[in-house]
């Protein structure tokens with residue numbers, strides 16, 4: 001069911017400072033930066049590598065306020081690894097499979113994620129203490145497929 005590790009989400013107090021650190025320390029490039037009001041985050045995606053069905057990224061997350069998932073996480077645990085996200089072909093099917101296996105779904109329906117993805121979270125209490133995200137990447141545009149295939 002899992003295609004790759006799509007990204008690791010890292011909670012931070014100051015997005016710009018953390019971007020500067022990751023750029024300098026690892027030489028990674030920011031490929032997207034957006035505010036997701038529904039999830040209560042300002043986020044940046046830093047490219048690591050390309051894999052089957054899409055890339056893999058470091059996702060830096062700054063909360064838009066204290067009463068958000070990342071705001072509460074920072075208050076309780078401080079900066080650090082917030083979630084692991086796996087690439088899947090079809091997020092709705094993956095949700096059904098996980099629900100059928102008795103894992104609590106945080107989301108009833110897929111939500112909007114970074115870079116046009118469809119995402120759903122699994123409850124950390126049912127995944128060994130790890131907040132887990134399923135990510136379906138948008139289909140590549142025809143010109144991208146053409147470029148990739150030469």
Ligand code: MC0
Pocket residue numbers: 009036039041043059061069070072073076082083085106112113114119121123124125129130131133
């Ligand atoms: C909370 N808990 C975690 C955790 N967050 N455990 C591991 N990793 C995390 N990130 C634990 C708490 O320590 C607590 O355990 C229990 O779960 C309940 O947490 P809570 O702080 O009382 O908060 P709740 O229950 O209101 O919410 C927890 C829940 C929430 C996971 C349901 O954070 C949530 O809905 N997360 C999914 C959405 C999200 O995280 N969005 C931000 C990233 P104890 O033992 O103390 O009871 S958005 C994103 O990443 C997007 C846009 C993208 O990828 O593109």
